[in-house]
Amino acid sequence: MKKTLTLTATSLAAVVGLSLVAIPAYAEEAVKDGGITTSKGDITFEKNKGTTKPKDPDTGKPVIPVDPDPVVPTNGPLSIDYISNVHFGTQKISGSTEVYYATLDQVKDAESGAISERPNMVQITDDRGTNAGWKLTVKQEAQFKNGSSELDGAVLKFENPTLKSSNKSATNTPTAKAMTLSPAGAASDVMIANANQGMGTWFDQFGADQDSGKQSISLTVPGDTAKVEGKYETTLTWTLTDSAV
Template structure:
């Protein structure tokens, strides 16, 4: 009985001795730590200037009747002025087409013809969507003379952007305007997560398609006098796409 106990105690001493002196643990070299990064955003109030829809180069309109842009991070940057040229007075039904827009590329100095277009920028960062509508403020008039029955139409709308994809592209609509001065027509609708950045709605993919994309139809039995007939269009951009 005593002999057994002595052997057991001796064995314990031997094990403890090896553990305490022969296998001391050391920490490994290296390790890990954490660093941080940050970015601060502020409201973008810088005005967006007109650009070439195909190259995104800044441009200067050559037309002296430039539509003033709106301000803020959600803005209308540019709208082409529509010119239907000088036409012979006719007693027949006639359709006249808007001339191309002429723009000066500020990088190259070259003046180029482009389809008439509307440029909109959304720099809000909310991805909430937006809507652009238009109202024809009245019929084409020359003093007291009015082109009764004349109709202004926009066809072949084409959305362009440097960041265009099927998912984020707004919907552009063909439009026939009512000259009553109050009927609003949807031009572009950007749903949530669409229309971020700068977008162009060109009426015609290129100058060939644009040649007959914006028309003014005038009935032959409408009285006409010599001189310039004109009207105005009011474009409204809202942050409510529905």
């Protein structure tokens, strides 16, 4: 500070002939009387151990699943918030190979109570703050079964993955994959967030809109597969790991 004032005074003296004695003296007094000090700012972070509620992928507003048996979410800070159950409805027994499509998911707006249909989806939240990345996989534990009867050769597919997020950018966006599941086979990758990707809440819709969502999850059942009356079910296991490896 003194050096700056001295240079300024010298410059002025060269132009208008001012004395070089008085200005540095005033500068000394200003520093003595006013002085310099510092202050601090701070913020403390803690882990988010709560549960992130299901949201509307387009508005970010809370929604409530209409399904009477919703998937149980996991706790944060890295969490599976919501997964649509896959329902193929009631179908006529057929001796021909048939492709059945999952019905759209239904959710209720938490504020208005209005029920709407939307593509089946997965919702993931990463509030760790580490930017370490993550990976979501799914495994079909067994073939669709009804008691001792099972749908031999039936194939379950998830197609047209569409990512949505308020944090979506060229660098932060994970990769979403289409999947063809194999009963009791290896797990399939669903979403992969490499390092510095996938922070915040992400939605993986199967279908960009209602029309494409109606034909994005399919179950192909061979015509020569024996079928009996009643409900056939299977279990899908979704696993979220804390790195993309």
